[in-house]
Amino acid sequence: MPFNAIFGWIIKKRIHQIDLFRMHPAEVQKEWFERLILNGRKTIFGKKYSFDDINHYDDFRKLVPLQDYDDVKEWVEREVTGEEDVLWPGETQWFAKSSGTTSDRSKFIPVTKDSLEECHYKGGKDLLAIYYSQFPNTKLYKGKHLVVGGTAEQNKLRPDSYTGDLSSIILKNLPWWVEIKRIPSRETALMSEWEEKIEKLAEETMYEDVSSISGVPSWTLVLLNRILEKAGKTDIREVWPNLELFMHGGVSFKPYEKEFNRIIPHDDMHYIESYNASEGFFGIQDEIDGDLLLMLDYGIFFEFIPMTDYKGTQSETVISLSEVKLNKNYAIVISTNGGLWRYILGDTVKFTSTKPYRIKVSGRTKHYINVFGEEVIVDNTDNAIRIACEETNALLKDYTACPIYMEEGKQGGHEWIIEFNKDPDNLQVFAQILDQNLRLLNSDYDAKRTKDLSLKFPTVHKARENLFDDWLKSKGKLGGQHKVPRLSNDRKILDEILNLKPSTIFEVKEI
Numbered sequence: 088m089p090f091n092a093i094f095g096w097i098i099k100k101r102i103h104q105i106d107l108f109r110m111h112p113a114e115v116q117k118e119w120f121e122r123l124i125l126n127g128r129k130t131i132f133g134k135k136y137s138f139d140d141i142n143h144y145d146d147f148r149k150l151v152p153l154q155d156y157d158d159v160k161e162w163v164e165r166e167v168t169g170e171e172d173v174l175w176p177g178e179t180q181w182f183a184k185s186s187g188t189t190s191d192r193s194k195f196i197p198v199t200k201d202s203l204e205e206c207h208y209k210g211g212k213d214l215l216a217i218y219y220s221q222f223p224n225t226k227l228y229k230g231k232h233l234v235v236g237g238t239a240e241q242n243k244l245r246p247d248s249y250t251g252d253l254s255s256i257i258l259k260n261l262p263w264w265v266e267i268k269r270i271p272s273r274e275t276a277l278m279s280e281w282e283e284k285i286e287k288l289a290e291e292t293m294y295e296d297v298s299s300i301s302g303v304p305s306w307t308l309v310l311l312n313r314i315l316e317k318a319g320k321t322d323i324r325e326v327w328p329n330l331e332l333f334m335h336g337g338v339s340f341k342p343y344e345k346e347f348n349r350i351i352p353h354d355d356m357h358y359i360e361s362y363n364a365s366e367g368f369f370g371i372q373d374e375i376d377g378d379l380l381l382m383l384d385y386g387i388f389f390e391f392i393p394m395t396d397y398k399g400t401q402s403e404t405v406i407s408l409s410e411v412k413l414n415k416n417y418a419i420v421i422s423t424n425g426g427l428w429r430y431i432l433g434d435t436v437k438f439t440s441t442k443p444y445r446i447k448v449s450g451r452t453k454h455y456i457n458v459f460g461e462e463v464i465v466d467n468t469d470n471a472i473r474i475a476c477e478e479t480n481a482l483l484k485d486y487t488a489c490p491i492y493m494e495e496g497k498q499g500g501h502e503w504i505i506e507f508n509k510d511p512d513n514l515q516v517f518a519q520i521l522d523q524n525l526r527l528l529n530s531d532y533d534a535k536r537t538k539d540l541s542l543k544f545p546t547v548h549k550a551r552e553n554l555f556d557d558w559l560k561s562k563g564k565l566g567g568q569h570k571v572p573r574l575s576n577d578r579k580i581l582d583e584i585l586n587l588k589p590s591t592i593f594e595v596k597e598i
Contacts, residue, residue, distance in 0.1 A: 098216045105213070105373075108383040109443035113409055120144065120388045123422055129176045132162060132428060144407060147429075153400040153420065154430045156194050163195055166426075167244055174426025175199050182244070183253040183365035196365040198256055202425035206385040207257060210368030211265075213382065214334055214361055217373050222357070230298025230329050231270045234258075235288070235307045253365045270295055281565045289313045297327040303337035305485065305570070308346055308508075315350060323351050336361040338570055339448070339469040342483040345476060346508060362448060366432055367423050370446060378445040383408075386424030391417035394435055397452060411438050416464065418452050435464065454574045458490040459499055459541040461532040463525065465573050471524040472505070478520050479511035485555045487571050489581040491546065500543040504584055506550035518547045548585070558584045 108115040124141050127133035136151045152158075159174075166179040173179070174197060181203070182195040198207075219225060236254035243249050249256075258276055261269065271291045278284040293314045300307060311323055318326050333347070333356070340360060347358075362370035362379050367387050370379030381389070389408050394416040396404040405420060419432040433453065436446040450465035457463070468488060476483050484506040493499040503521075511517035522545055526533035535541040559565040572580055 098219050101213065101216045102220050104384065105217075105380075109380070112383055112444055115383045116388060116408055119384065119386060120147070120422075123386070123388055123424065126176055126424070127428065130172050130174055130426070131165075132174050132426070136428075148405060151429050153402060153405070154428060155400050158400065159427065159430065162426075163197055166197055167195065167248075169245055169248070174428070175201070175424065179426065180248045181256045182248075182250040183256055184250050194365075195250055196253075197426050198253070198365075199425050201386060202367065202423060203256070203260060205424055206368050206387065207253070207363070208262070209385055210361065210363055210371065210382065213371055214359060217371060218332060218357070218359060221375070225331065226329070227298050227332060228268065230268075230296045230327075231292075232265075232268050233270055233292055233295075233297045233300045233302075234276065235300065235302030235310055236276055270297070285310055285313055289317055293318060293326055295327075296329055298329045299332040299334065300330070301334040303570070304335050304340055304343040304347070305338060307333070307335070308343060308350075311350055321350070324353060331355065332357050332359065334359050334361060336363055339465070341469050341473040342476065344473075346482045349482075362446075364432070364434075366427060366430065367421060367425065369419075378439045378447045381408075381444040381446055383444070388422040390420035390422075390429065391436075392420060392431070393417055394452075399452075400431065408444065411441065411444075413438050413441065416449055437466070450574065451572075453576070454572050456488065456490055456501060456574050456576055458492065458576060459535050461529065461535045461542065463501075463529055463532055463574065467525060467528045467532070468573060470528055471521050474524045475517050475520040476511070479513060479517045480509070481507055481511035481517060482509035484508045485571050487555075487573055487575065487581055487584065488545075489575045489578050491543075492578075498539060498543040499541060500545055502546045502548070502578075502581060504548045504550050504554070504581060506552070506555055510549070514547070514549060518545065521545070521547075550584075554584065554587060557587055561587070 124133075124138055124147070128138040130138075133139075138150075141147050141150060162174050163182070166173045167182060169178065171178045177199075179197045179199050181198040183198050184195060215227070218227070234254075236252070236258065249259075255277065258273065271288055275284065275287045275291055278287060288310055302310075314326055315321060315323060320326055324330060330351070335358065340358065357375075360372040360379060361368070368382065368385055369387070370381050372378070373380040383389075390405050391408070391411055392402045392405050396402060397418050402418075411417060414437055416435050416437055419434050419436060421430050421432055422428050423430070431452070433451055435449045435452060437449045439445050439447055447466065455462070455464050468486075472483060472486060475481070486503060486505040488501055488503045491500040491502050522536070526536055532542070536544075555571050556565060559569055559571065575581065
């Protein structure tokens with residue numbers, strides 16, 4: 088039987104299950120909550136926090152405290168040494184080295200067999216199931232799947248136990264039906280030197296029949312542009328004529344959309360966004376141009392903290408999924424089949440629909456600017472910079488921004504470093520459009536900018552080529568899923584980057 092026919096049967100079954108949690112979210116979350124608590128009762132963590140006395144959500148909320156990585160660290164260290172039944176029943180063999188930030192501190196996130204199969208792999212299969220349901224005549228599986236993964240170094244912790252980027256753990260355990268279609272070779276995928284890896288990826292994949300790609304948009308663009316350069320082409324379909332799908336995540340796609348459309352100028356090229364991290368797989372774009380469907384049957388129980396009340400693990404206001412409101416900013420709290428309990432993920436989301444539950448990632452609990460009460464989040468800046476790029480024919484590579492503190496006789500403001508793949512037609516106009524659209528998108532920013540009340544016109548630096556790569560490299564974080572924090576509420580990161588001599592300092596004045 089042809090693969091498409093077999094997969095079609097599997098898809099119909101899975102789409103039915105997805106429809107069930109679309110229609111009955113509370114029941115599905117309640118079922119998973121009960122399953123998680125049942126497993127938690129078998130653990131040392133569960134005994135400490137009286138899981139035997141948890142019969143419903145209110146008990147859970149009262150008995151189990153909110154956790155961040157500092158709280159979880161001592162429990163994870165016990166698992167790393169081989170102790171069993173610590174956070175999840177049995178032995179935990181795999182630990183994802185967190186790569187979502189540029190923090191110098193390593194974070195080891197436990198990955199259990201249950202979370203790998205019921206969450207991470209299930210998410211990957213659902214991406215394909217949703218795509219096949221939308222485009223039943225696709226020939227996706229006839230081609231190769233290019234995975235632009237992170238630096239996937241694996242470090243032995245003890246026999247049969249290792250740590251690395253989540254991509255390395257997934258790669259080492261892929262089912263055969265994925266492995267036979269995946270490129271590049273495992274040797275190339277596991278390379279840790281990113282600059283050399285890009286060259287090797289290009290050499291190894293440009294003559295393959297690639298039909299789909301998955302990766303972070305920024306690094307995928309680096310690879311695609313290098314392949315075009317080596318091939319002497321301007322359209323990636325001239326290299327891969329059957330390419331039809333890019334599955335992306337990690338950062339917002341909006342600032343990179345124009346560049347993808349430039350090098351893949353075809354209406355039948357499709358894009359699907361996913362929302363996954365070392366801690367779990369959370370959302371999939373299930374409609375074209377839609378927001379992310381919150382995946383409710385992956386072994387994750389969700390809670391949320393309104394960012395207006397957010398105080399980290401001391402937050403008093405924590406609500407269930409059924410209590411969320413549209414267009415409010417929430418920090419995500421998860422309890423998972425990886426053994427994380429009431430863990431503050433560090434991401435913030437806004438709900439754009441509750442029937443079914445759809446979200447968009449709005450930023451990080453620590454990645455914002457709110458020195459002057461402006462409450463600027465990444466979702467605001469991503470949209471403002473996208474519009475500024477569109478209106479000035481610019482192509483973005485990356486950016487970061489932070490506050491300028493008030494000093495005697497001087498106003499406060501925001502300071503930006505922006506690296507372009509293509510410079511704006513007019514840098515001053517670009518900065519003005521950026522500022523204007525931030526004011527349109529964020530009323531608090533607008534209020535502080537009115538008559539330069541608290542915030543002066545932003546200072547903008549146009550970075551030299553590869554400035555951000557050089558900074559990441561200086562941190563040992565170049566490549567893959569590592570990324571520059573887009574917003575900071577202090578000056579540490581931006582001042583470090585400025586010390587690398589950004590070359591071009593462009594400070595515009597408001598007209």
